[in-house]
Amino acid sequence: MALNAAIAQRLEEIAKMIEVLGEDQFRAISNSRAARNIDALPFDIATIADDKAKLTEIEGIGPKIADKIMEFAATGKMKEHEELKGKVPAGLLEMMKIPGLGPKTVRAIWQTLHITTLPALKKAIEDGTILTVPRMGEKAAQKIKQAMEFAAQGQARLWLGQAVPVAERIIDVLKHKLGKKVKHIDYAGSLRRGKDTIGDIDILIATPDIASAIEAFTAMPGVVAVLAAGESKASVRVRTDVDLSRWDVEDKTGPTVQADLHVIPDASWGAALMYFTGSKEHNIRLRQRALDRGLTLNDYGLFPDDREDTPPQQRGIKPVASRSEEEIYAKLDLPFIPPELREDRGEVELTATPRLIEVGDIKSELHAHTTASDGSLSIEALAAMAKERGFHTIAVTDHSQSSVIANGLKPERLLAHIEAIRKAQEKFLNRSGKPEITILAGSEVDILADGTLDYDDKILKQLDIVVASPHAALSQDGPAATKRLVKAIRHKYVHILGHPTGRLINQRPGLDPDMAKLIAAAVERRVALEINAHWMRLDLRDTHVRQAVNAGALIAIDCDVHAPDDYDNLRFGVMTGRRGWLTPDLCVNTWPAPKLHEWLKSKR
């Protein structure tokens, strides 16, 4: 879906350029909204790029933007975009990416000092000429300088698995310092919605002792800078520390992240939690819905709308609902909407809360490595940990021969490994000789660049489970990737397509296959598509899961265990599944042993 991304990027840039030129800002908002919606589309826009009627059916796309899409799809150019680029120097768009620098300020800097690049901006801050810009003082200049330095450090967004431990650590610190004075505390934002990357961490607290909360937050360990500390809000930059040893990442200590603490009145906890959880698009949708019902919604509650300028809570108006998210949704005639669904992707049409998958539903791990290839656990240790988690089945799926770096198994070693797995099974039998946990002999077999598998059929047939995954040739083009992966799905011995695109978030984009074709093949062959739960992968991603679920495809959520801690990544895989509206029935890992084993045998 390279076209979706290319169009979205241009529309977003058009929006930014309109803003910096100081032209009609509603036009800017429209372009930006269209860009977001196109980026979130679950299908390739190329398939309807010659059909104006279909294009305008997409939310936020009217006749003008449809024309722009058709023009770009046909010619690879967008005239409006190019004309604006002629008027707006590229450096201005870079400047707007710096936190604290918005369109108005960038425009003012451009108009007064004719500055159009980041280096020139830096120089103007250093020599003080920036102070001649209207409304620009010493403090603002220093803030911009600091923000530029943070931006230069690179990675803007944190991995989900990096951010969650930081948020939990902050909550622990505040709970410890404030004890019983904490009425409510939780994290909100994209973290609570389970997005694969996180911009910043939002912590909400309800407590009578506001001063102590702000003090504890700004003074906690790991804080490198206090950005703001007001009466009801504080912002800091805090260090992250996560073991990244499985992949070779340059900065092993991890970057810093902005964390915001919002102090919330106890009575408006639900309204604030909802507001700060977002998404922005979901909130806008709810506010609109409130207005339609003669109500107005803000972060203090849902109030009767009397069209006064002063906010209702400041005039002592009693809210219709405010204490819990549940009661606010109810007053808006909606079921409770789980945070992972709050993306304005149709959830506001729901009439009942869907029973989404939960961590507790998972009863098996179907993708795990041992010391035979690149894992750190023995077969027995792997199985013991799975049993401890209440799983009925664990699949040992070490790498195949082509994965040389991962110590992949040549056929002879694989055959010996199968024997070792059968032996290990004997150690996990109860008194009546029944398995306490079923240990499957499997393999994570490489899908070679042309779609053939890394072992021949004679070998594959002897395995209880085959997870087929792409590991090399991850930069081949979309059509080649589609052909390759569909061929693997159609292979008679394959059960699961492992990390289908091979992406590493923030590191490499991975394959860009035609998902609709992959899903269709998977549905037909009853092959499960994996959500790899490692937070650097989360592959399938949320939008792909949604597509697969809509088509009725089977999904596997697996931790791709290499070390003991990897089992803990399950929750990130489950969050991604929930973002894709995944219900337990479609997820093979939730199936009871007989049903799972029967499915596996149906491929033999």
Place this chain on the structure above:
DNA sequence: GCCGTTTTCGGCCCGACTGTTTTCAGTCG
């Protein structure tokens, strides 16, 4: 530039914080 069971024209979510101002503009979420 999009959108519409009050509208095909006239709207477009709402509040806190900061810094630069003397009453508010800009940015953010």
